[in-house]
């Protein structure tokens with residue numbers, strides 16, 4: 070089935086599908102649940118996803134910051150299709166979208182297990198590792214063209 074990239078509206082039916090994917094990939098393996106967290110910032114963020122038919126298979130959120138910088142959060146690809154290039158394709162499209170909005174830099178807190186993924190996309194580490202949501206993380210940045 071054909072895959073398509075899209076920006077989804079906060080609170081829309083597509084947002085609900087993506088929310089379930091995020092929870093399944095990023096929280097449930099740790100016995101956690103997004104529904105118990107403050108997600109008020111999500112209303113002011115850009116939500117991007119890849120759909121295959123009606124199914125959300127990958128997603129990421131971009132939060133506008135100061136000086137045309139964006140913060141990326143909650144990147145996830147459906148477990149069964151990780152490692153097939155879908156996450157990289159999504160990130161490249163998001164970078165292009167953010168560049169189009171005048172973005173000059175992206176920063177993110179990467180799980181150390183995903184450092185290789187972001188390095189392959191040109192992100193570099195900044196500072197030392199730290200713990201976030203019980204998991205070791207590393208701040209990473211990339212300048213947009």
Ligand SMILES: CC(C)(COP(=O)(O)OP(=O)(O)OC[C@H]1O[C@@H](n2cnc3c(N)ncnc32)[C@H](O)[C@@H]1OP(=O)(O)O)[C@@H](O)C(=O)NCCC(=O)NCCS
Pocket residue numbers: 094095143144145146147150151152153154155156157158178179180182183184185186187189
């Ligand atoms: C990390 C994640 C989003 C990557 O998405 P994906 O669709 O699997 O990524 P891709 O298939 O596009 O991988 C692109 C490259 O990154 C590498 N890569 C992917 N996941 C990786 C990981 N966890 N560690 C190291 N390298 C990784 C791939 O090997 C590939 O390299 P290659 O092009 O040299 O073969 C996905 O694996 C995932 O959802 N993981 C669990 C949740 C998570 O850790 N999210 C990130 C939170 S910061």
